[in-house]
Amino acid sequence: MNAVLRVSLGNFLFFAIFALMMINTKDQNDRRDAWHHGGWIAKIAVWAVLIVLMFCVPNIVITIYAIAEILSKFGSGLFLLVQVMMLLDFTNNWNDSWVEKDEQKWEIALLVVTVVCYISTFTFSGLLFMWFNPSGHDCGLNVFFIVMTLILAFAFAIVALHPQVNGSVMPASVISVYCTYLCYTSLSSEPDDYECNGLHRHSKQVSLSALILGMLTTVLSVVYSAVRAGSSTTFLSPPSSPRSGTKNPLLSDDNVEAGKDDSKESELRPVSYSYTFFHLIFALASMYSAMLLTGWTSAASESSELMDVGWTTVWVRICTEWVTASLYIWTLVAPLLFPDRDFS
Structure with missing residues (x-):
């Protein structure tokens, strides 16, 4: 586990620099x-060089490892929020792109995706009741998590379909599936000796599958952020950076005419996105990957024999589900609560 943290710290320092x-x-x-x-x-x-240096540091840096793990958990939590923002941005863009086509086949496609997502949500929730609420045991906490996930799925649809809300049921269905997935990963991360974990006999396989899915989600989030940063002038653009084609109010017409004789190197070519935020995404992803591999626990913890298993992981992921739900509902109701603001 120390090796994982050393590599993670090297990656984090590289992107942070x-x-x-x-x-x-x-x-x-x-x-x-x-x-x-x-x-x-x-x-x-x-x-x-940074990776090698992390393996050459003296033993006294064990204390720093403890601090680094705390920072990694905090940074990993931030990256989870970034993943949520990426998902919300992706689903809204997906829905808008198909709606703008204004053709019947795309409307049917939206309906099919919505129906499939809701069927998957309710079917998967039923399986969660079977796996994590075995008969003969008091599994109230697991039942609460699953029921809350179902309630959120219904809440998403109700809010999105409200006549005063500018929402769509397709993004609501996608977010419902994602919340159900987070509920599953949370419950499957319960300790293998917990009586309500019906998958405890296959804990190692479940841990590995959850790890692979988590890493895949991380990679997709980073790649999507990179693509959006490279193709968008709004999503990751610095607030104060001028847009291309925008006239500088400080320049008069005379100055503009005089500037035509300047070399091309002196022409203003604003960047299209924030380079700092771009590298920050990768730095947070480095932290998050380390936490996935260490199960969100201390490197010296006895419970770290199984990757991605433990009560810390359970609560991190269930809280991520609730934050996802809160952010999605906020994107729907915020324009109503603050009509003078531009949320486009």
């Missing part, structure tokens, strides 16, 4: 823009 270096980069003429997009041989060399 770049995030700090890219602060306030607003113009593509800035030399740091070339560092961000190029210099791959030098970047790989720096990354390799």
Whole structure:
């Protein structure tokens, strides 16, 4: 487990350094823009050196490991929130792109996706009752988690279909499936000796499958953030950066005419997204990956024999489900509560 944390810390330092270096980069003429997009041989060399250095530090850094684990849990929680934001952004863009086509086949496709998602949600919830509420045992906590997930699924649909809410049932169905998945991963992470964990006989296999799904979700989130950062001028764009094609109010027409004689290097070419936030996503992903591999527990914990198993993991994931639900409902009701704000 120490090796996992060493590699994670090396990755985190690499991306954190770049995030700090890219602060306030607003113009593509800035030399740091070339560092961000190029210099791959030098970047790989720096990354390799940092990883090696993490394995060469003296034993006294065990104390630092403890601090690093606490920071990793905090950073991992932030990355879970980023995953939720990515999911909400993806589902809304998916729904809007199909609605804008304004064709019957796309409307049917939206209906099919919605129906499949809700069938999956309720079917999966039924399986959760079978697996994590065995007869003859008092499993009130597990029942509460599953019932709450079903209540949230109904709440998503009711709020999204409210006439005063500018929502759609398709994103609500996708979020319902994701919340059900989080409920499953939470329950499957219960200790193998817990009587209400019906999958305890296959705890190692369940732990491995949950780990693979978690890592896959992490990779997809990072890749999606990178794609969105590279193709969008709004999602990750710095608030103060000017948009291309926007006239600078400080420049008069005379100054504009005079500026035509300047070289191309002096022309304003604003960046399309925040380089600092881009690297910060990867830094948080490094923390989150380490927590997945160590089961959100201390490296010296006896319960870390099984990856991704333990009550800490259970509560982290169930809280992530509730935060996901809260954020989704907030995106629906916020325009009603604050009509003067622009939430587009």
